[in-house]
Amino acid sequence: MADDALDEATLARLREELVRHRAFLRAEMESQGADPDSDDVAFVDDAGFADRGHSTGQRSQVIAVVRALRSNLSDVERALSKMEAGTYGICERCGQPIAPERLEALPWAVLGIDCKQAEGR
Numbered sequence: 001m002a003d004d005a006l007d008e009a010t011l012a013r014l015r016e017e018l019v020r021h022r023a024f025l026r027a028e029m030e031s032q033g034a035d036p037d038s039d040d041v042a043f044v045d046d047a048g049f050a051d052r053g054h055s056t057g058q059r060s061q062v063i064a065v066v067r068a069l070r071s072n073l074s075d076v077e078r079a080l081s082k083m084e085a086g087t088y089g090i091c092e093r094c095g096q097p098i099a100p101e102r103l104e105a106l107p108w109a110v111l112g113i114d115c116k117q118a119e120g121r
């Protein structure tokens with residue numbers, strides 16, 4: 001194992017953080033009326049929207065929020081499965097270790113900061 005690999009204690013802490021964040025995201029999605037296990041923005045109770053007085057604009061705003069939550073949720077789940085596979089903290093683009101400070105700030109990061117910036121360009 002490389003010298004700059006994350007130690008067990010840090011990994012355990014980041015895993016806890018990911019699990020907690022996953023629960024938070026799922027609860028948020030459910031509170032928006034969305035199913036966290038569905039790939040589509042399908043609402044548990046579609047008809048309920050009209051009853052709750054949502055306008056079309058509010059509805060599309062909710063959909064945007066749910067999409068962002070789902071995208072974050074899939075990152076979190078990806079990070080957790082990487083922990084299982086032992087590839088956590090490795091940049092998906094260049095294969096270099098992601099800086100520990102970055103993982104502390106963003107435990108579900110799958111790209112190093114350099115690659116992330118390159119991707120955004």
Ligand SMILES: [Zn+2]
Pocket residue numbers: 091092093094095096111112114115
């Ligand atoms: Zn990279």
